Amino acid sequence: MKTRLSLIALIFSCLGSAHADTVAVAVAANFSGPMQVIAPVFERDTGHKLNLAFGATGKFYAQISNGAPFELLIAADDETPARLVKEGQGVAGSAYTYAIGKLVLWSADPKLVDNKGDILKKGGFKHIALANPKTAPYGAAALQTLSKLGVGETLKPLFVQGENIAQTQQFVATGAAELGFVAYSQVIKNGQIGSGSGWLVPGSFHNPIRQDVVLLAKGKDKPAATALMNYLKGDKAKAIIQSFGYDLP
Amino acid sequence: MFLTEADLEAIWLTIRLAGLTTLILFVLGPPAAWWLARTRSRWKGPVGAVVALPLVLPPSVLGFYLLLAMGPNGPVGQLTQASGLGMLPFTFWGLVVASVFYSYPFMVQPLQNAFEAIGDRPLEVAATLRASPLDTFFSVVLPLARPGFLSAGILTFAHTVGEFGVVLMIGGNIPGATRVASVQIYDHVEALEYADAHRLAGVMLAFSFIVLLGLYTWNPQRKKVA
Numbered sequence: 078m079k080t081r082l083s084l085i086a087l088i089f090s091c092l093g094s095a096h097a098d099t100v101a102v103a104v105a106a107n108f109s110g111p112m113q114v115i116a117p118v119f120e121r122d123t124g125h126k127l128n129l130a131f132g133a134t135g136k137f138y139a140q141i142s143n144g145a146p147f148e149l150l151i152a153a154d155d156e157t158p159a160r161l162v163k164e165g166q167g168v169a170g171s172a173y174t175y176a177i178g179k180l181v182l183w184s185a186d187p188k189l190v191d192n193k194g195d196i197l198k199k200g201g202f203k204h205i206a207l208a209n210p211k212t213a214p215y216g217a218a219a220l221q222t223l224s225k226l227g228v229g230e231t232l233k234p235l236f237v238q239g240e241n242i243a244q245t246q247q248f249v250a251t252g253a254a255e256l257g258f259v260a261y262s263q264v265i266k267n268g269q270i271g272s273g274s275g276w277l278v279p280g281s282f283h284n285p286i287r288q289d290v291v292l293l294a295k296g297k298d299k300p301a302a303t304a305l306m307n308y309l310k311g312d313k314a315k316a317i318i319q320s321f322g323y324d325l326p
Numbered sequence: 327m328f329l330t331e332a333d334l335e336a337i338w339l340t341i342r343l344a345g346l347t348t349l350i351l352f353v354l355g356p357p358a359a360w361w362l363a364r365t366r367s368r369w370k371g372p373v374g375a376v377v378a379l380p381l382v383l384p385p386s387v388l389g390f391y392l393l394l395a396m397g398p399n400g401p402v403g404q405l406t407q408a409s410g411l412g413m414l415p416f417t418f419w420g421l422v423v424a425s426v427f428y429s430y431p432f433m434v435q436p437l438q439n440a441f442e443a444i445g446d447r448p449l450e451v452a453a454t455l456r457a458s459p460l461d462t463f464f465s466v467v468l469p470l471a472r473p474g475f476l477s478a479g480i481l482t483f484a485h486t487v488g489e490f491g492v493v494l495m496i497g498g499n500i501p502g503a504t505r506v507a508s509v510q511i512y513d514h515v516e517a518l519e520y521a522d523a524h525r526l527a528g529v530m531l532a533f534s535f536i537v538l539l540g541l542y543t544w545n546p547q548r549k550k551v552a
Contacts, residue, residue, distance in 0.1 A: 135516040204416055209499065212516040237416045237498025240516070247390070248498065253397040253415040 098301035099126040101146050103137040105153035105288065106243040107178060107215060107260035111321040112151065118317070119308050125301040133241035135212045141166050141293060148296025149305055151175070151288075153242070154214040158291035171292035175309045176323035178286035179261035180218050183275040185252050194276040196256070197228050202235070206248040206257025209238045214286050216245075219258035221283035249273075261322035268320070280324075287326070333526050335502055336510035343418070343506060344486035347425040351433040351482050352475075354426065359437035360463075378431050385428065389495025392424050396496065416498035421506075424496055425486045432481040440474020441467065480541045484534060 104112045109131045116127045130137075134153045141147055141161060150167070152158050155174060161167035182197070184190045189202070196202070208216030216238070223229040239245030242260050249257040261277065264270050270277075290309055296302030308314055315325055329337075362374055380388060395402040396414040406414055414420035444467060452462040468475075490508040497504030499513070507530055514523035 133516060135518065138518070139515060203413070204498070206498070209513065209516070211513065237500060240494060240499070240512070244494070247393070247495075248415075251393055251397040252399050253393055253413070253496075254498070 097124040097126060098299060099128055100148050100296065100299065100301045100305055101128045102130070102149045102151060102305065103141070103145075103147040104129050104131050104151045105134050105137075106131055106241045107153055107262055108151055108176070108288065109243070110262050111176075111318050111323070114317050114321075115309070115314050118313060119305060122313075123301070123304050123308070125304060127305070131243070133212065134214075146295060148293055148299060148302040149290065150293055151290045151309075153178070153286075153288055155287040155289040158289040161291055161293065166294055168292040168294065168297050171306065172289045173310070174287045174326040175290045175314075176288045176318050177280075177326060178215065178218075178288055179280070179322055179324065180215060180222065180278040180283065180286070181259055181261045181264055181270065181275045182222075182256060182278060183246075183249055183259050183264050183270065183273060184256035185250055185273040186255065187272070187274050190256055190274040190276050192276055194226070194278065196276075197223065197226055197232065202255040204237045204248075204254040204257075205232055205235045206237050206239060206245050206254035206259075208242045208245045208258070209240060213239075213241055213245075214288075215242045215258065215260055218278075218283035218286055222258070222278050225282045265320075265322040268322075288323075329525060329529065330522065332501060332505075333507075333510060333522070336505050336507045336526075337529065339418075339502060339505065340487055340507040343421055343425060344483045346422050347429055347486045348433075348479055348483045350422070350426055351429060352479065355430070355433035355437055355478065355482075359434045360441055360467075362434065362438045363441035377434050380428050381431050385489070385491025386495060388428060389424070389492040392427070392492065393496045396420060396423075415496045416500060416504060418503045420496055421493055421504055424492050425489060428489060428492050429482045429485050432485045433478045436474050436478040436481060437471065440471040440478075443474075444470050476544070477541055480537060484537050487530075487534070 112129060116129060120126055130147070134150075134157050137145070137147070137150055137152070138157050138161065141150065142164065150158060150161065155172070158167055158172040162169055162172055182190055182194055190196055207219040210216035210220040220229065223232060237248060237254050239248055242263065245257055246259045246263045248254040249259060258278075264273070264275060266272075290306065292302060292306050319325060358373075358377060362370060362377070393415055394400050396406070397403045398407065398413065403413060406412060414423060448466050448470065449462060452466045457465070488508065489506070490512070493504065493506055493509055494512075497506070497509065499505050499509060507526060511523050511526050511530070514520070514526065
């Protein structure tokens, strides 16, 4: 009896999955927090399933150009989606800005960073972590901020670089680097910096970190992928994105 | 120039790191290998397993916990700070310490095999000739185990050259200090500088092939002589 019931359940679950689809999504490391909140809400609302992969946008670009089975790229910048569209890997006209990132100078030490970022001029630390400016938009923004403050050259010998923003945050969270530039979304809790100390860098200190999402060629004719593209523009997703400290376009 | 200045710096750094790691492990490896080869203790299994752990653990895991341990709140970090050595993460010496851990089995296991292959007989003969244990080790064991030392050294060196995950986790990508060749290639790829990546990767490929070719052609000859 029991086996027959579970057999029926199995058949029904197979039938169910014929309607609901799974979307393979590549997600920039800085957006992993909000995406993990959005995913279950999306899945509940639409019945589709999400398969999330987190990592550096540059690496995703290389993988997608070489046939990775992603259907959507939620990038950390707007250049990579544009390039993918140009090269025919992204669907033309599908890319849009879903969030504008905010940069934080952050330390695990609750007393180290003042709320104006004066510590950058005062010094007294051995390492300052940032994401690789060559590849990570948050790293480039950090570098622009330092030059704007006129300390870019003096602090350069103290730089330690994470390969992406998640690793950069790890350097600071473990205390191995006393402070560093991370994404606000990584340290925000209930609308403010959750632990340690930090300085929310004003947006005027660097070029805006426009984060775009793009529908990829492999997701072109999949309703589930289109559904997620639309969902990220919707009010529910917007509220979640904002709660993680992003600005909306 | 075929390679950029930064590439050459990364290669030189890699060679220094691998060379130093191999030298240090030539000191730290043989005692453990000898013990593992000769002991009848019930600890042989557990100790052998611990030595082999870095073979199994993902480098990112090893690197993350080394970062925690070496950080200001970790036990190693507090020790190095208290002894005035400063902090290990993001330094060349931090990479050396991590590589010594990471490459330990590559030194110990070939040596252990070589020591085991010698067997009891030559040692007993040496003892009847009144050779002290130390004398036996240097004038009997070392010459007989020379192929083992050679392959252990080459494997350790090559494995350290190929190290990536651990370096990424505790290095911080500092030119001349922690940006080794593997990280440099990764950076080129991430920055979509594929031509630079191809060149440096080509050099690494040629190097690895030559090292392994040396290992596989030279070693059997040694064995014939022995």
